[in-house]
Amino acid sequence: MNPYTLPDHELERLLGEDVPAGDATTFALDIGQRPGRIVFRARHTMTVCGSEEALRLGELRGLSRIGELTASGTALQPGETILSLAGEAAALHAVWKTAQTLMEYLSGIASATADIVAAARSGHSDCAVVCTRKNFPGTKAATVKAVLAGGASPHRLSLSETLLVFAEHRAFLDESPATTLARLRRRWPERSIVVEVADENEALAWAGADILQLEKWPVDAVADLHARLPETRLAAAGGVNAGNAAAYARAGAAILVTSAPYFAGPRDVAVSISAD
Template sequence: MLTTAHIDRTVQTALDEDAPSGDVTSEAFIPETATARAVLRAREAGVLAGGEVFAAAFRLTDAATAVHLERADGDRFEAGDVLATVTGSARAVLRAERIGLNFVQRLSGIATLTRAFVDAVGGTGVRIADTRKTTPGLRAFERHAVAAGGGSNHRFSLSDAVMAKDNHLAVLTARGLSVTEAIRAARERIPHTMRIEVEVDRIDQIEPVLAGGADIVMLDNFTLEQLREGVALIAGRAVVEASGNVTLATVRQIAATGVDVISSGALTHSVRSLDLGLDVEVAEA
């Protein structure tokens, strides 16, 4: 999902935004011949994601800059651990510093939060999945971070799978159309390899959706009792996904209802960037 070409294109855009006409501070203060060694150090425990993105910020600024990643994406670390070292032109290191940190801090925050959710449902067999509630332009980056944290990725885009949500169903209902027949008709229009998911917010919507042949039924904002009832009603006829109001405090209880997947937009849209620091030592060449 996260290719080198995609990383380079996005990181270069961020670098251009941050220094459209150069880094006037470093150029004014730092001798051109100065070299620097910088250490990426964790200031709190977490899970790493975005190591290659961090490295790209320095590589694209100056190809002669060397970045050695001490940990791989998905690795856990503790406060004080060294995650990477950077050596090269001091001006280049200082110019790329903030962009490299912005990416690795946010992505590691996502991976760390995802790992907490995954750990919370450990042993249940339930998958923790993300949603399309991602930062525009950074979906591949944030989805990569979810995977690094042990989570699963939902459909990447609107082009990947049929997923009828509440507003789709509202349009059908307003036109007096049958949800069951609409699902069957949709099946005829899509490739045989594509699955159909339908979101419901009431128990009475489940049977018509199953009658249409939906592969996945999303139970949206159901109470724990309603989730158990929905799982029993579906009885293995479709994959059951729970979504809505999922928190670390509730995710274990949701998993215990028997659902197969729990999706949460909070993994990407409400995450806190992890506290990572880059300590730079500058010396004359």
């Protein structure tokens, strides 16, 4: 599964960060025009992401693909090949570290996402996992691709696309929950209304929302609310990870909201470079 590929201007920016004025070592050794190849392999079990970008980084520097490309979203075992490229040594060295590191970080996010998705579905087959916009600023397009490759969806791509009412919004309101919900539906009739609630009293007051987001609620509290509001979609948020996802899903949370994948460690990609 390849949701999309980052645009060339972004990939050129990444290459420019690592090689702003040429590769001094390759130039000094006078090996830049020697032909060779580079092979990227999974060092450990992973859900790979960023392989399409790695290929395009190579193409932008004149490298050619050898064999098949392993698509983002593919589960790999240690030693399996992700991508092989051939071309001049100067291009191989210019692309090497940027391509490797990008795949390592994105595969870390994708793999962590896949683990949470698998855990959630073991608790309930219809439970959805969505990832917040708490990615490092400037990395949204890349990290959202990793989330999609891992089998989850974005929680909010931006403030412009969703109606999510926090207590911080309600601090400025002086009206009943029913009035607020009716006003939102008039102004944004095609949007679902999500309201984050801190406890059961707030949840019951805002039960007319399309989705109630339960921030840092214990699993048993989620189960109790699901029993009281069986027709309302509940989203468990705050502290959701692979260790508790199944429990939240069994408790009745239809959606699990998590930032955990963004803080996952990278998945190592082994690289070998050889002369032809």
